[in-house]
Amino acid sequence: MKEILSGNEAIARGAYEAGVKVACAYPGTPSTEILENIIRFPEVNASWATNEKVALEVGIGASFGGARAIVTMKHVGVNVAADPLFTLSYTGVGVNGGLVLVTADDPELHSSQNEQDNRNYAKFAKVPMLEPSDSRECLEFTKLAFEISERYDTPVFLRTTTRISHSKSVVELGERVTGLPEPHLVKNPAKYVMLPGNARGRHYVVEERTTKLSEDGCTMPINRTELRDRKIGIITAGVSYQYVREVLPEASVLKLGMVHPLPHQLIRDFAAQVDTLYVVEELDPFIEEQVKAMGIAVIGKEILPICGELTPGRLRKAFGLPEQALTTVEKLPGRPPNMCPGCPHRGVFFTLNKLKAYVSGDIGCYTLGFMPPLSAMDTCICMGASIGMANGAVKVLPPEERKKVVAVIGDSTFLHTGVNGLMDMVYNQGPATVIILDNRITAMTGRQDNPASGHTLMNQPSEGIDLPLLCKAIGVKHVRTINPLDLTECEKAIREEMERPETSVIITDKPCVLIKRDGVFTPGTVLEVQEEACTGCRACLKIGCPAIEWIPSSGKRGRAHIDPLLCNGCDVCSQLCKFSAIQEAKNER
C-alpha cells in the first residue's frame, strides 16, 4: 500500500516492520515525531527517557537482552549519549538484538543551538552510518540497518537532516517481520564487560569490522552508481542527492546510502569513469576529505558552503548555472516566534529584567525570554548547562554581582541534566539562585510528557517526580514554590532569593497553556481594555503578549487592545496597569 509519510513517520514504520521491540528517546527537533508515531504500534515498547544517554542505555540493555531496539535523538543529543556509544562500538550488540541509533541533524539551525555534522561521530566511534534521501529510503534503510547491525555485530547510525525528517514523500508499506527469536538471557562477560583486558581485544574486532564494511559497501545496492554524462561525476548522499538530481539532471552520480565507512574501491571506480569529480554534501567536507586522502582529485568545499543547508538555488550558484531572478519586495517587519498568550514564563522574565538579573539560561520555550521586550537571558549553551554555569560565574564575580546570577531551567531540562548541576552547586556551596520553570511538560518540542508530568509516552499514569522534594533531598535548604502569574509574589521571591548568600531554588507552579489533558490547564476570564480608563502609557506592552495590540489611532495618543480570541486570562497585564484599565471582559467569548 502507498502512503505519503514524513521521514520520521517512515522510520517509525520501518522500525515496526523490522520487528523492533523497544524504542526509546529524549524529544528533540527534528527527531521527536519518530517516537510519537511508533506508539501506534502496540507491539513496540516505546518510552521517553530522562535524557539521550539514558535512552541509549535502555536500547543497549534491550539489545543485549536479545531484542531489536531503536533509539532516536537530535544531533546534539548524541553529545549526551556519546559516552555509552563509543564503548558500545566495542561490545557490539546482543545476539539477535540489532540496535539502531537515529541522529537527526539540523543544518541551517532551524531549531537548534549549533549545526554540528554527526557523520563525524560515525567515524569517531567507528560505527557504520546509513543516510536516506527520502521517506521511502527512511523506511527501507531502517530495516536494512537492523540487518547490518546483527550481521556485523555493531550498532548502526541512521542519519537524517531536518529536510529528510520533516519532508513527506511516497512510501510503500510492508509487513512486520515474524519469527524473530524471543529475547532471553545470554551471558558473555568477555564481550560485554569492557575492562581493559577485554576491551583491548575488542578494539581489533572493531577495526576488522570497519575494513570489512568498507569492502562489502562496494557491492551494497544502497551505494549506487548512476552513469549519465561522464563530464561531471558527483558523489553525494542524503537530501543533497535530491538537489543534485534537481539541478544537474545529466550528471553522473555515485549515491552513497552508507556514508561510513566509505566504499573505497567503488569510489575509485567511479572517479575513473568521469572527467571532473565533485562531492556535494551539506556541512563538513566529510566525504570530500576522505576522498582527497585516497589521492583522488575532487572539488567540494571550494565551491560549496560549509555553513547552512544546501538548496537547489545554492547548488546552482556553486556550479555557476544561471540563477532565477527573484522578485524583490519592500522590507517588512519580522515575525519571530513568541511565548503564547498566558504563558507562565512571561511574568518571571519580566521580573528578572526588572531586577537586572544576570540570567544563565537553558534550552526550551523559555529561551524565548531572550527576545525583546522581555530581554532577560544572558547565556544559553546546551541542555542543563544553566545551573553549572551559574555556579561557575558566582565563583569569580565580586559579591554585588554574584547576587545577580540566576539560573533558569524548565522541568524537563532540569531532569535531563540540570539536576546534576544542582547537586554540584549544593555540594560546593554555590550561592546562586535557581528557578525551575515547572510547566508540567516538555513544551518546545510539542508537549511531550516527562518524569515530572505524571504520564508516560504510552499515556499511562506514572509517578510524577516531586520537584520540591527532590531539591530538598539533594540538600537545598531554601526551596519555595510560587505562582508565576502573581507579579508581586514573583518579584518578592526572586528578590529575596537573589539576596540570599546560599543555594536556593524557586519553583514556578503553573502549567503550559497548550496542555490538552483534562484538568491541567484552565484558562482564566478573558480580559479587556476599558477605553475610557486607558491613558496610553504602554505599560502592558512591556510583557510582549501576542494578545495585546497597540492601536496608534485610538484615543489621543493611542491605546492598547486585547484580542479576546487570543487572551487566556492570565491576568499578568492587568497587574501592570496603574489605571485599572484592564478588567475582566463583560462578554465572555
Place this chain on the structure above:
Amino acid sequence: MSDKVTNILLVGVGGQGILLAAEILSETFLLAGYDVKKSEIHGMSQRGGSVVSHVRYGKEVHSPIVPEGEGDLLFGFELMESYRALTLLKPGATVVANDLCIAPPSVLMGQETYPADLAAKIAELFPDSILVDGQQLAINAGNARAANTVLLGAVSKRLNIEEKYWLEAIERMVPKKALDVNLKAFAVGRSLA
C-alpha cells in the same frame, strides 16, 4: 501526464492550520496519481512565527523544497506573509491570498506599523492573484473556522486536478463532524472567479 513539476508554497503564521492544508494538497495529488513531496519546518515556527510549507507534485519529484524563484502558486493564509513570500515565486505565478492581517510582535508593541496596501502591491507584481475574504466566506458557509477550506477551494480551481480527488482527500483528512461545513466551504472557494 507531463514531466513538469508544479511548485506550491503555503505561507502564513504558526497556528493557522497551514500544515493540515498542505497535507490535504499532498493527499489530493497522491490520489490523482502523482509523485508528491512536501517539506516544512516544525519547532520554533509553531510559536507564532512565519511558516512556509512546500508542496511539489509531478511525474517524478526530486528536491523536497521548491527551488528559489520557481514557485508556481502561492497559497497565502496571511497578507504580510503572502507578500513576503513573493520572492519565492516565478514571474507570472498565481497567488491566492487570504485577506487577513495578523500583527507581528513589533507591530503589537507599537514599534513598527503593519505595511499598507499589500493587496494592491501583490496584484501589481503578480497580476494573476486573487484576494479571498476567507473568514467572511467561511461564516457564510456555516463556520468561521473553515476559512482555510474556502481558500483551498480557490486554490483547487487553479490547479488541473479533477474535483473528485480534492473531495476524497478532504473526506480522508477532515474529522467527520466538520466534514459537511468543510465541503460547503470548499464549494464556495471553488466558485470564486
